[in-house]
Amino acid sequence: MKRHLLSAADLDRDDALLVLDTATELATVSSRAVRKLPTLRGRTVVNLFFEDSTRTRISFEAAAKRLSADVINFTAKGSSLSKGESLKDTALTLEAMGADAVVVRHGASGAPYRLANAGWISGSVVNAGDGTHEHPTQALLDAYTMRRHLSEGRGDLADRRVTIVGDVLHSRVARSNVLLLATLGAEVTLVAPPTLLPVGVEDWPCEISYELDPALAKADAVMMLRVQAERMNAAFFPSAREYSRRYGLDAHRMALLPDHAIVMHPGPMNRGMEIAADVADSVRSVIVEQVSNGVNVRMAVLYLLLGGAQLPTGEEVAA
Amino acid sequence: MTGTYLLRGGRLLGAGDPVDLLLAGGVIAQVGAALSAPADAVHVDAAGLVVLPGLVDLHTHLREPGREDAETVESGSRAAALGGFTAVHAMANTEPVADTAGVVEQVWHLGREAGYVDVHPVGAVTVGLAGTRLAELGAMAGSAARVRMFSDDGRCVDDAVLMRRALEYVKAFDGVIAQHAQEPRLTAGAQMNEGALSGVLGLRGWPAVAEEAIVARDVLLAEHVGSRLHVCHVSTAGSVEIVRAAKARGVDVTAEVTPHHLLLTEDVVAGYDPVFKVNPPLRAKSDVEALREGLADGTIDAVATDHAPHAAEDKDCEWEAAAMGMLGLETALPVVAEAMVATGLLDWAGVADRMSVRPAGIGRLAGHGRPIAEGEPANLTLVDPHASTVVDPSRSASRSRNTPYAGRTLPTAVVATFLRGVPTVLGGRLVADAR
CATH class of the missing domain: 2.30.40.10 (Urease, subunit C, domain 1)
Structure with missing residues (x-):
């Protein structure tokens, strides 16, 4: 593993499988009465969130705490883009506090790269979502979830077919998923109106479709991306209703999926927009499970980046 | 001395x-x-x-008045002299904007006091660079600074009527409008060249068409009203082609390219280091090749630095928060030597032509870009x-x-x-x- 996790591209196949396998082992901890390991005792993990994201922050917080790390939550609303403290000064402050790992969520693409490479801090940097760039731990938890349902919880995702639908242009989840799923051997199809696909997407390791229905019949997993209704004001699509009609997943479309296929969503959902309520709540939906898997995957990432020695899953500590 | x-x-x-x-x-x-x-x-x-004729820069940001923490006329003049320049054109996007005779005269005097190079202020085309009404172009032309080049550089004069009027008006005193060609709606929030890399990096794209659409419109306007147009920092292969075709038709258009667009490609953006953030953005390799070719065959008349100093805090931050621009005066000639001379595209006479003779002509500077003769x-x-x-x-x-x-x-x-x-x-x- 590299010292930082900035992009899903930082993980080769062995690294990705190591994270998933480690997460699988750590999942046993999460199901125990005392959900805590002493592995990162005395280490400090900082959650540095420049954007509101309660679900991602508490997931990392739970992960770090289950490994006995000290957790500092640093929520800086706004950024140097507004009148706040600069990213550099915030980083120097964290360095002075002795952060071993910094988990960063930032509205600007590449901000975690600056944290990792500008010489401001010496700890590991974990990208918890940067602008419209990447969200690698989301891709890991998605892969973990797919592996559980589609590959008996082990190995890679070779030949599994994953359809990702929605606002790829602005989605860090889509970018990280395409990269990681390709690394793990899955066949990915992106489905979106042409306005919501980035320039150059034809060079990505995936198929592209402007139509949803044909991509459903062969899918082992379908992942619906959040689409903000405001996008229609910038003429990405004419109306929420038209978007929903052409690209939303409703019960009728869900019926096109093979029986074993799962429905995923990184959250937060716009029920009625990209996903119908009855689909989100159906038995095929693994959306809630994605959240709990997120904690295990993030434990694995922190454990591996902070160089935990042998995984002492047999050992329990008093809370 | x-x-x-x-x-x-x-x-x-x-x-x-x-x-x-x-x-x-x-x-x-x-x-x-x-x-x-x-x-x-x-x-x-x-x-x-x-031995070259003293170099002439058509495009320098000296930041004074207003951002003396980033550069002053004196410090920028020193950098220019070290780069081999004897004359520079100081862009108008200062605070206050150089849109009156008073401001351009102030900059001109500061240049005289510094004494390292001749500082020729560029006047703003529109009041406050706001793109709504013409600045007093005639007053600036008639001032002690004798302004001949006008530009809203940093912003595009995107209103077609205003651009037409500006082109027409400056004919009265042999002026030239230097356009920062950037269609604003196509580039709102743009961070880097639009292409495969911007898609991967999740940075909002600045498409080549946003430059080319304005260059194409402006050469048509200049042709229509019979005026002189200068295109600032041409950065795309398509723009070179448009200028080449316009020149072939006899349109009175000139163009400049920056040293960085001759040497660097967008690939350096991948590390998100804002030192590479610039407007127009670094482009693809094919654009760099077309720019070199255009400079070699004379389609592009001049190398202009777009020297853009920024205070440390405006670059030592995340990419999207960073200011656009890079230093250029002290490295311009070595960069041109690497991109054009070492590659055999230009000899030293060609360098003298593109970095002194032609820019002096575009700026109507009588004492620069002259033959080396008694x-x-x-x-x-x-x-x-x-x-x-x-x-x-x-x-x-x-x-x-x-x-x-x-x-x-x-x-x-x-x-x-x-x-x-x-x-x-x-x-x-x-x-x-x-x-």
Whole structure:
């Protein structure tokens, strides 16, 4: 593993499988009465969130705490883009506090790269979502979830077919998923109106479709991306209703999926927009499970980046 | 340090036999082999050096008034002299904007006081660069600063009617509108060249078409009203093609390219280091090749630095928060040497043409870009073609440090610069009391 996790591209196949396998082992901890390991005792993990994201922050917080790390939550609303403290000064402050790992969520693409490479801090940097760039731990938890349902919880995702639908242009989840799923051997199809696909997407390791229905019949997993209704004001699509009609997943479309296929969503959902309520709540939906898997995957990432020695899953500590 | 200088054994435009140049009274007094000089003449060994006419920059941001923390007329002038320049055009996007005779005269006076290069202020096209009504172009032209080039650089004059009127109006005093070609709606929030890499990096794209659409419109407007148009910092292959076709039709259009667009590609953005953030953005390799070709065949008339100093805090941050622009004055000639001379695309006569003769013509500067001959103003630059320049930001004469070439070794080095017979740079160092 590299010292930082900035992009899903930082993980080769062995690294990705190591994270998933480690997460699988750590999942046993999460199901125990005392959900805590002493592995990162005395280490400090900082959650540095420049954007509101309660679900991602508490997931990392739970992960770090289950490994006995000290957790500092640093929520800086706004950024140097507004009148706040600069990213550099915030980083120097964290360095002075002795952060071993910094988990960063930032509205600007590449901000975690600056944290990792500008010489401001010496700890590991974990990208918890940067602008419209990447969200690698989301891709890991998605892969973990797919592996559980589609590959008996082990190995890679070779030949599994994953359809990702929605606002790829602005989605860090889509970018990280395409990269990681390709690394793990899955066949990915992106489905979106042409306005919501980035320039150059034809060079990505995936198929592209402007139509949803044909991509459903062969899918082992379908992942619906959040689409903000405001996008229609910038003429990405004419109306929420038209978007929903052409690209939303409703019960009728869900019926096109093979029986074993799962429905995923990184959250937060716009029920009625990209996903119908009855689909989100159906038995095929693994959306809630994605959240709990997120904690295990993030434990694995922190454990591996902070160089935990042998995984002492047999050992329990008093809370 | 006025006096008489004898430059011994340099080669004019890097060709022919070595000759001596006697500089006296601000002009080139004599050109010839083995000249004898008056006893008090200062001898400068120019053996092995290339003698160029003093370089002229059409596009410099000196930041004064308003952002003296980033650059001043004096510090920028020093950087210019070290880069071999004897004249620079100071862009209008200062605070306050150079949109009145008062501001352009202030900048002009500051340049005279600094004394390292001739500072020619560029006047804003529209009041406050706001793009709504014309600034008093005639007043600026008639001021002591004698403004001939007008630009809202940093912003595009995107209103077609306003652009047409500006092009027409400046004909009265032989002015030129220098357009920053950027369609604003297509580039809202743009961060880098739009292409495969911007998609991967999640940075909002600045598509080539946003430049080309304006260049195409403007050459048509200039053609229609019979005016003179200059296109700032051409950055795409498509723009080169549009300018080439317009010139072939006889449109009075000129164009410039920056050194960085001749050397760097968008690939350097991948590390998100804002030192590479610039407007227009660094483009693809195919664009760089087209720009080099366009400069070589004369479609692009001039190299202009777009020297854009920024305070440290405006670059030492995340990419999207960072200011756009990079230093250029001190490295311009070595970069051109690497991109154009080392590649065989231009010889030194070509460099002199694109970095002195043609820019002086576009700016209507009478005393610059002249032949190196007896009686001509002694504005000269001596270049060592066999030396190299190692770029060390901490040693820049600029107040800012945002050079994209830090640590790089570039071919050639500016050895000396003479402004009207007075050395501003000797032995590669500033002459302290040049004025």
